[in-house]
Amino acid sequence: MLRIDRATYDAIVAHAREDHPDEACGVVAGPEGSDRPERFIPMLNAARSPTFYEFDSGDLLKLYRDMDDRDEVPVVIYHSHTATEAYPSRTDISYASEPEAHYVLVSTRHHEQQTGLVDDEVEFRSFRILDGEVREEEVEIVESYLFGHTPTTVVYD
Structure with missing residues (x-):
């Protein structure tokens, strides 16, 4: 199960x-061994495509160095699908290289109709992908992990 706080959920959507x-x-990093997504890191889609995403290799290297310095791991790796349901494509599955990560997909295929709707009405799904096997998991949205804790956001340019 993916347990994610409301602020991070809202930021991904x-x-x-x-x-x-x-x-x-993008990625949501968390303390190593915690399985708790805490630091929201939106990334640039280097492909700039409606049908494909690709992390910029330089940005990805900076991200992994930064996570290493902070004793963090990628807890959530997310991306959106613009014309299809929120389910991993064959390409998504082949690129899934973090066995402990939650792979989150958000569908924006009904973007015009979604404008103004509450966030619970978007298609937001999480999967575990290991050795080409896709397993959907439940998503639990919590208001916060700890009283007064606000996730941080980092942007790599």
């Missing part, structure tokens, strides 16, 4: 909507 009609992508 907002990023997917902002980048529409292109796919959005």
Whole structure:
């Protein structure tokens, strides 16, 4: 099960909507061994495509160095689909290289109709992908992990 706080959930959905009609992508890092997504890191889709996403290799290297310095791991790796349901494509599955990560997909295929709807009405799904096997998991949205804790956001340019 993916347990994610409301602020991070909202940030992922907002990023997917902002980048529409292109796919959005990013990472939510968390303390190593915690399985708790805490630090929202929206990334640039280097492909700038409505049907494909790709992390910029330089940005990805910076991200992994930064996470290493902070004793963090990628807890959530997310991206959006702009014309299809929120389910991993064959390409998504082949690129899934973090066995412990939650792979989150947000569909913006009904972007125009979604404008103004409450966030619970978007298609937001999480999967575990290991050795080409896709397993959907439940998503639990909590208001916060700890009273007064606000997730941080980092943007790599």
